[in-house]
Amino acid sequence: MESAEPSPKRPPAVGRGEKMRAAVLAATLAELTQTGYAALTVDGVARRAGVHKTTIYRNWSDSDRLVADALAGHFATDIPIPDTGAVEGDLRELARALVATMTTPAGRALLTTVLSDAVRVPRLAEIKNALFDDRFRRAEPVVTRAVERGELPAGTDPAELLRTLAAPIYFRLVFTGDPVDDTTADRAVRVTLAAAHAHALPAA
Structure with missing residues (x-):
């Protein structure tokens, strides 16, 4: 049998x-x-x-x-805000943390979702906007402290500076597919500080 x-x-x-x-x-x-x-x-x-x-x-x-x-x-967990005593160190930690987060499976899942038709779903669109707005809000003290210490020009827009910091990282993640690592983060910091010192990131 x-x-x-x-x-x-x-x-x-x-x-x-x-x-x-x-x-x-x-x-x-x-x-x-x-x-x-x-x-x-x-x-x-x-x-x-x-x-x-x-x-x-x-x-x-x-x-x-x-x-x-x-x-x-x-992505709702609290994000530690760096306070190294210098704006370059703070921005470097922020940029490297962004790279570390967005290159995880969860980070890639977030990217594939917000770049798809999912953004037409009201609830998902709200979450996407809330996540990115929350990141900018939490990181604003880094810029505010740097202005107060005289490391950045008065009137530097925190939101615009943080967008400038994130832009090269997201460009590689979304468009070119080039490697994204700490070197990418450090280069983004140098570009952002150069733009800020050139008074290219003023408040609206």
Whole structure:
């Protein structure tokens, strides 16, 4: 008598509550990184997380809310604001932290999402704007302190300076695909400080 074929191995159960929620959100970020927003499915997330898709639908009404929660939850953690005593050191730490964050799987998931049709979804668009606005708001004291110490010209616009700092990094990440590392961050700092000292970043 032939033995029955073994049934497909299922992922280990992840339980309920916060443990289940953490597993599903982590699986969502992983799916975003691997497949992109357009190809993401609840079935794929459920398989990766080791839960049934009905479990996901009981907690999230659709995939857009699932993606929104995954991104917001990951990037909502407090970002330490550097205070090295010098603006160059502070900006270097900020730029290197940005590189470190955006080259992780979660960072790549954020980029692929905000560059896709997802930005047409109101909830995701709100989260994208909130995430970037929060980054600028938290980093503004770095510029304010530098102006007070006389390291930057009076009237330097903190938001404009921080956009100038981030722009070369995002250009490589989004458009050219060139390597992004600490060297990229340090070069962005030098360019930003040169622009500020040339009074090219005044407040509007």
